[in-house]
Amino acid sequence: NAGVTQTPKFRILKIGQSMTLQCTQDMNHNYMYWYRQDPGMGLKLIYYSVGAGITDKGEVPNGYNVSRSTTEDFPLRLELAAPSQTSVYFCASRKTNQPQHFGDGTRLSIL
Amino acid sequence: AQSVTQLGSHVSVSEGALVLLRCNYSSSVPPYLFWYVQYPNQGLQLLLKYTTGATLVKGINGFEAEFKKSETSFHLTKPSAHMSDAAEYFCAVSEGNDYKLSFGAGTTVTVRA
Numbered sequence: 001n002a003g004v005t006q007t008p009k010f011r012i013l014k015i016g017q018s019m020t021l022q023c024t025q026d027m028n029h030n031y032m033y034w035y036r037q038d039p040g041m042g043l044k045l046i047y048y049s050v051g052a053g054i055t056d057k058g059e060v061p062n063g064y065n066v067s068r069s070t071t072e073d074f075p076l077r078l079e080l081a082a083p084s085q086t087s088v089y090f091c092a093s094r095k096t097n098q099p100q101h102f103g104d105g106t107r108l109s110i111l
Numbered sequence: 112a113q114s115v116t117q118l119g120s121h122v123s124v125s126e127g128a129l130v131l132l133r134c135n136y137s138s139s140v141p142p143y144l145f146w147y148v149q150y151p152n153q154g155l156q157l158l159l160k161y162t163t164g165a166t167l168v169k170g171i172n173g174f175e176a177e178f179k180k181s182e183t184s185f186h187l188t189k190p191s192a193h194m195s196d197a198a199e200y201f202c203a204v205s206e207g208n209d210y211k212l213s214f215g216a217g218t219t220v221t222v223r224a
Contacts, residue, residue, distance in 0.1 A: 004154070031210065040120065042201060042214035043155075058211070090154055097208055099145060103152035 002026050004103035006091050012109045013081045021076040021106050023091030029101070031094045032074040034058075034066065037105070043090065045099040049074055081110045113138040113204045117215035125223045130174075130189040134202035134220050143204040144185040146176055146213065155201065160170060161185065162208070172196070197222045 004094065006020045030051045035043040035058075045058030049068040052065060065077045074093075078085060088107050092100040113122045118133040137141055143162050148153040161171025163220040166178040172195075187204060199219045 040216055042115075043212075044214075045211065048211065091187045094210060099146075099157050099160055100210065100212065102147075102156070104152070104154045 003094055004091055004101055008090075008101035009104070010107045012111060013078075015081060015110060016082065017081050018028050018077070018079050019081065021078075021089055021091075021108070023074045023076070023090075023103060024059050024072050025074075025093040025101075026072065027093065027095070027101070028071060028092035031100075032068065033073070033092040033100060034064070034074070034076045035090045035092065036041060036060065036085075037090060038087050046076065046089075048089050059087065086110045113142065113206050113213045115202050115204050115213055117200075117202050117218050118140045119218055120168035121218065121219045121221070123223060126190045126192050126194060128162040130187075130192045130196060130220065132202075134176075134185045135213060136185060136202070136204045138204055138206055140167065140206045143205045143207060143210065144178060145205075146164050146170065146174070146187050147201045147203060148172075149199045149201065149217075151198075156200070158166075158187070158200075159199050175209075191218075192222050194222050194224065196220060 004025045033048045034046040037043045044060045047066040049055045091103045094100045142172045144219045146158040146162045159168045160166045161178045172190045202215040
């Protein structure tokens with residue numbers, strides 16, 4: 001079992017570029033989440049999904065988009081990268097009535 | 112809406128000493144409460160959780176936490192610190208079983224030899 005896998009682990013983007021952060025899980029979890037972690041701020045929820053084809057906004061969704069075409073995958077897209085999006089991004093998944101399992105994160109710098 | 116306050120962004124303890132990390136929450140419904148640990152360059156790992164039932168919860172690596180409704184607290188303790196406990200610790204709350212977590216800002220623990 002690989003658990004929750006995030007790619008890439010590190011990335012540097014220029015302002016205005018776009019990219020997709022990949023997240024896949026092999027545990028057949030129906031719920032999936034994207035968080036960002038900024039120093040001294042804890043984790044903030046960006047988007048979440050309760051199953052394939054269903055997504056919803058979290059606390060800080062502006063500047064991001066998601067899709068959930070399969071149970072396994074939950075990619076996060078940045079369309080026009082801004083310096084404020086420099087952060088560490090975590091994907092998580094869970095089964096019904098179970099806590100979240102986290103990936104190892106993607107460290108993103110926008111210059 | 113729920114929120115979490117972790118008191119103290121940094122805690123330093125001697126090896127073998129008590130570890131006490133403080134967490135207070137607010138929630139409009141009975142909360143589910145969690146403690147996660149994060150080692151450098153890794154994701155978050157669940158230490159323990161409180162959902163319903165017994166208010167003293169035991170977790171992995173010798174940690175435990177007690178839910179005190181009257182104090183809206185969920186403090187994390189470990190009787191004897193090990194060097195391997197050096198990490199960042201996050202308290203989180205969800206409003207019941209929706210599991211949409213709100214996290215505290217985190218507490219970094221350093222352990223002195």
